[in-house]
Amino acid sequence: MAGVEVSNKQVILKNHVVGFPKESDMEVKTSMITLKVPEDCEGFLLKNLYLSCDPYMRSRMTKHERPTYVESFIPGSPISGYGVGRVVDSRHPNFKTGDLVWGMTGWEEYSLITSALSFFKIEHTDVTLSYYTGILGMPGLTAYAGFFEVASPKKGERVYISAASGAVGQLVGQLAKLSGCYVVGSAGSKEKVDLLKSKFGFDDAFNYKEEEDLDAALRKYFPEGIDIYFENVGGKMLDAVLMNMRLHGRIPVCGMISQYNLLQPEGVHNLFNLITKRLRMEGFLVFDYYHLYPKYLEMIIPHIKEGKVSYVEDVAEGLETAPSALIGLFTGRNVGKQVVVVARE
Known part of the structure; x- marks a missing residue:
């Protein structure tokens, strides 16, 4: 040919x-x-x-x-x-x-x-x-690097993921569960919320579009606060999360999809929490972690074949x-x- x-x-x-x-x-x-x-x-x-x-x-x-x-x-x-x-x-x-x-x-x-x-x-x-x-390409390596390399999770920690049914979020949640964490995700429809709980094994999930007060919603699902917030959304969601982070919490910043189409991005008002709660908020790009790809495959492929991870x-x-x-x-x-x-x- x-x-x-x-x-x-x-x-x-x-x-x-x-x-x-x-x-x-x-x-x-x-x-x-x-x-x-x-x-x-x-x-x-x-x-x-x-x-x-x-x-x-x-x-x-x-x-x-x-x-x-x-x-x-x-x-x-x-x-x-x-x-x-x-x-x-x-x-x-x-x-x-x-x-x-x-x-x-x-x-x-x-x-x-x-x-x-x-x-x-x-x-x-x-x-x-x-x-x-x-899961075996860029989004999978993004989830792996953002969660393990940037967030550095510990067993028993409380993890929140926005845009949780997407290409990256669905895997982050499952990696968090395999690490022994408590995991809650948000998505934009009942179908997606049901998927998070029934297919991906999240401990809980909610439809952010149905929540008039995101701060109150997060307090409901995380009465003791959030240790790790995997950031995919930005804007009002990030503002609400900052109010609900625990001391020494970590926020790996993967994306901010709510801001991509705005001519003037929304401001974030609760950044002082970074100081008072000694938070670490870190952006990352998957390019910087390509060297971990063989290690990632070695971990994830058996999980897929054994049915421990769904996609x-x-x-x-x-x-x-x-x-x-x-x-x-x-x-x-x-x-x-x-x-x-x-x-x-």
């Missing part, structure tokens, strides 16, 4: 986005691609199988005035994100034709990868392949569904990890 010219469906960003993104900010186009790596390129050509929809991608849809941790998408070009694919041609010494890999790829049927720094070869193929967009995916079929799937993240439409199937093998 290498060397053949084929059509290549792509998801293109039309223009940089201000405010809440819309499906119409993206369009699906078709170009042509030759399935052969150019002679002057030490890369590989990837047939994309699964694409990952992740909240951080919203930031890449905006043109930034200052340097940030990840580059903005280029209008008129395919957007990119984490995905799983099969190598169809290669000039890279570490990846050969036929290899399954995951890493940062284009939202298109085929991608020419010129930098393999963010790619991992998939060695364990006896688990669900799409899991490498989630729920929300699957959209076909590349043309990708814009809708991505926008759905910001209205809470997805239940579990949002995955787009480009091709099934």
